[in-house]
Amino acid sequence: MRLTFGYGFVIIKYMSKCNEKNIVIIGGGGREHAIACCLNKRKGVRLFAIPGNAGISQIAECISHIKATDIDKIVEWVDKRGDIYLTVVAPDDPLAMGLVDKLQAKGHRAFGPSAAAAHLEASKAYAKDLMRKYNIPSAGYEVFEDRDKVLTYLKKADYPTVIKADGLALGKGVVIAGNYQEAEKAVNEMLVDKKFGNAGSKVVVEEFLKGFEVSMLAFTDGNTVITMASSQDHKRAYDNDEGPNTGGMGAFCPSEKYTDELHKLCMEAIYKPTIKAMKAEGREFRGVIYFGLMIDNGIPKVLEYNARFGDPETQVVLLRLKSDLLEIMEACIDGQLDKVKVEWDDNCTICVVAASGGYPEDYKKGIPISIGKIPNGAEVYHAGTAWSDKELVTNGGRVLCVTGKAKDMKTAKKLAYDGIKQVKFGGMFYRNDIGGKQ
Numbered sequence: 001m002r003l004t005f006g007y008g009f010v011i012i013k014y015m016s017k018c019n020e021k022n023i024v025i026i027g028g029g030g031r032e033h034a035i036a037c038c039l040n041k042r043k044g045v046r047l048f049a050i051p052g053n054a055g056i057s058q059i060a061e062c063i064s065h066i067k068a069t070d071i072d073k074i075v076e077w078v079d080k081r082g083d084i085y086l087t088v089v090a091p092d093d094p095l096a097m098g099l100v101d102k103l104q105a106k107g108h109r110a111f112g113p114s115a116a117a118a119h120l121e122a123s124k125a126y127a128k129d130l131m132r133k134y135n136i137p138s139a140g141y142e143v144f145e146d147r148d149k150v151l152t153y154l155k156k157a158d159y160p161t162v163i164k165a166d167g168l169a170l171g172k173g174v175v176i177a178g179n180y181q182e183a184e185k186a187v188n189e190m191l192v193d194k195k196f197g198n199a200g201s202k203v204v205v206e207e208f209l210k211g212f213e214v215s216m217l218a219f220t221d222g223n224t225v226i227t228m229a230s231s232q233d234h235k236r237a238y239d240n241d242e243g244p245n246t247g248g249m250g251a252f253c254p255s256e257k258y259t260d261e262l263h264k265l266c267m268e269a270i271y272k273p274t275i276k277a278m279k280a281e282g283r284e285f286r287g288v289i290y291f292g293l294m295i296d297n298g299i300p301k302v303l304e305y306n307a308r309f310g311d312p313e314t315q316v317v318l319l320r321l322k323s324d325l326l327e328i329m330e331a332c333i334d335g336q337l338d339k340v341k342v343e344w345d346d347n348c349t350i351c352v353v354a355a356s357g358g359y360p361e362d363y364k365k366g367i368p369i370s371i372g373k374i375p376n377g378a379e380v381y382h383a384g385t386a387w388s389d390k391e392l393v394t395n396g397g398r399v400l401c402v403t404g405k406a407k408d409m410k411t412a413k414k415l416a417y418d419g420i421k422q423v424k425f426g427g428m429f430y431r432n433d434i435g436g437k438q
Helices: 030-039 071-081 092-096 099-105 115-122 124-133 147-154 180-192 260-280 313-320 325-334 409-420
Strands: 002-006 009-013 021-027 045-051 084-089 141-144 161-165 174-177 203-207 212-220 225-227 236-238 242-245 250-253 287-296 299-306 348-355 378-382 385-388 391-394 398-406
Touching (some): 092 115, 124 141, 124 203, 174 180, 174 242, 260 287, 313 378, 378 409
Parallel strands (some): 021 045
Antiparallel strands (some): 141 203, 161 174, 212 225, 250 348
């Protein structure tokens, strides 16, 4: 494969199509760019993306007129092409909407959980009930659909307390309320104002957990569980964990606090039991599962599940993967994960997200972006970017993610921040303390 760049666009010329495997990645964020870069390392792979972004377009053909949630159009596109080897469904919404099921029903190979399995993320209430039923450690909780009942409960609650929209809310449907007034506001936004649409038609009120957080991604074929390198996300918009929750402002990998002893405990108390529970419920999980954990005095509890790669954790984790990602994905689909060896390098990685002014609330799109000289050892992953008249512009709340990779976290952090300083666009902001929780 030869890449020729011109005017910010990429012309992709394939010297030979013999034994070429066409792979389409569903999604258009930083996570999808990281997945594309990882798959692109393999020879004989031709990449497509629906809808993709400006960065992904440098290594894949982007089908930008189809949205990731246009399920029927995606299936129709794959059908018409007739030569797609694998569809990688990365975002939460198309998974919950059953894209994998519909593709498989048509005889197409697809990576990701079924809609039934993705319900683990699509409904926080379901996830909490599952953990309670199978004795998987988590925070205490109650579920409400009636505003008056939840407010009555909250008047007697201990604070801080956590209020979550039940459904998918782009990582923003979580409020840590410090008092009753903040809790009442959150409930009104979810149940009355419908800030998150149908995702907020039901709310989960959880006990506030203390400790340190760990993000653990894992591959699974429904039986075998192979964890990835540990990482940690930074959800709040501003330094010192202040401001509203976002989809993630940065991450680092690995977590030095996540010891081998702790890993063994989590594997037996959380990771394996979750996969076994899903199978017992008739919702066998195949794909990537995300465990959001809180560790307090050596005791792990589940904060949340995701039914896919995390964002921005993927940008720091996959950069360390030594094994063939396509081979791993195929093993998950075929129930052969126990026959695959998954290896990681011994580097440290850290990423910093450049966000649009106003994110995670209202923000402008179409603002020109300039990227200077990125230092060796750093990678730029595009999230909310697009081309406009041959110019790179913003197209989302989280715009770019710069990831540094080095033998130690201090050097990786310097690379990431030196790199983010080369990115400029109007209203841009980023956190200055990513990696400070080590």
